[in-house]
Amino acid sequence: MTLKEFKQELLEKSLAAGCEAAEVYCTEGESFTVGTLEGDIEKYKVANTRSLSLRVVYDGQDGFAATEVFENADELVRSAMDNAKSITSEDFHPMQGASEYQSVETPHQPLFDLNARERIELARNIEARAKASDERVKRTTGCSVSVIQNTTTLANTLGLSAQHTEKLGTISLGLVTSDGTDEKMSGDYFFGSDTRDISHIIDEVVQDGIMKLGASPVPPGEYKVLFTAKAFCDMLDLFSSIFSAYAAQKGMSLLAGKEGSMIASECVTLCDDPFYAEYPIPFDMEGVPTFCKNLIENGKLITLIHSLQTAKAENKTTTGNGTRSGGCAFTNVYIKPSTQSFENLVSGEKVLVLSELDGAGTGVNEISGDFSLSAKGGLYENGVRVRAVNQITAAGNFYELLKRITAVGDKLEFVSAYNSGAMGFLGSPCVLVDGLMISG
Secondary structure (H helix, E strand, C coil): CCHHHHHHHHHHHHHHCCCCEEEEEEEEEEEEEEEEECCEEEEEEEEEEEEEEEEEEECCEEEEEEECCCCCHHHHHHHHHHHHHHCCCCCCCCCCCCCCCCCCCCCCCHHHHCCHHHHHHHHHHHHHHHHHHCCCEEEEEEEEEEEEEEEEEEEECCCCEEEEEEEEEEEEEEEEEECCCCEEEEEEEEEHHHHHCHHHHHHHHHHHHHHCCCCECCCCEEEEEEECHHHHHHHHHHCHHHHEHHHHHCCCCCCCCCCCCECCCCCCCEEECCCCCCCCCCECCCCCECCCEEEEECCEECCCECCHHHHHHCCCCCCCCECCCCCECCCCEEECCCCECHHHHCCCCCEEEEEEEECCCCCECCCCCEEEEEEEEEEEECCEEEEEEEEEEEEEEHHHHHHCEEEEECCCEEEECCCCCCCCEEEECCEEEEEEEEEC
16 A cells, blocks of 8 residues: 555544544655775665654544554554543644645755765775875774665645655764874764765864874863864754753743843854755644744844744744654754854964863753863964863853853854754854863
8 A cells, every 4th residue: 555545544544433633644764874994894784664653633632653564544543542542631732734835955965876886985985095195094993875865744634735855965984093102083974065075074084083183181270162163063962952942841941931032142143944955844743834033143032942832832833843742853953154264263362172072961951051071172372273182171051151152153064963853953153152161
């Protein structure tokens, strides 16, 4: 049975069984990943996946059931209804009705132009070129090339009908550098249009490894700190939940009721942009049409992100950031860049550049905003890089950090959102903070 036929049968049988409403959410995907290590194939995976979840509203309660097999609609409807009967909740989760969506097109993904053999050779070639690029590169820790295509289909008995296909190609590279006395590991991943320039990928990872050599701590104290773009993306990822209306309503965000208040420096504008060109998202996981909006504008909190459920609780309109559970998630969110270059931002008498942060499970309190994270980077004096820095801890409070930002850079970079569960990506330029406590 096709998805179209099974979907229609589920909706019809749900209503016939006495459900007030029903909704089908389906994802179908295919992926390819090859990983090489020192030229040998270490990992090779081709996968086809599909999953379907049915949500019914029965006697005022939500019920859910899931399957990977498109057959036996009666059993799936019965399971969802049984689930609704067994759960008592006062939270009402609305359904989106018929909607129109902005037409979007995923940009060209270079890795999709290659066949399996060519992707294998690409991974081997990247490893070989990285090792040959500098004598301080001693070995690679692996290179992987991946492509994934996923189609999301959403339909319900209120007339909602939505479908979107997304594609993404990624390359990751890791290596070890050594100067004879010190040895360091480095690695990074690249996606979308960034995978076109193999030379850039190799150079960025190699230079990162070389710049880490000879690292040592700095004396403890308060420093002017410049977070690199990816490091501040990590900070946003760690504290993304504070911008969720769901978290605010559950008492887990200090931004509850702060709309219209200054919560950051005037140079900070945080935008949730579903139509970011690399990864456009026409609708959220509830089928609500997405739109671009500033969450923070010139330091002022404009809105938290809302789902249908959180918006109804506050008599507001959803921002198109709903999840299947009624919670909230970013689409593509980023701090808008300025015109200031990296060179300008490190031109002060002494600036500590933080390029890596670690400690997400133990050093972060998402509710209070407190953090204590191990960090690596480099020390700059009068615009010149003096040395590499490691074995330090950066500690502070994220809410205060937003207010102490004095400038943002001109180059926007994006990363995957591991902690926030975002539908897309997190982005930021370099971010300069006038004071942050550092300990060795």
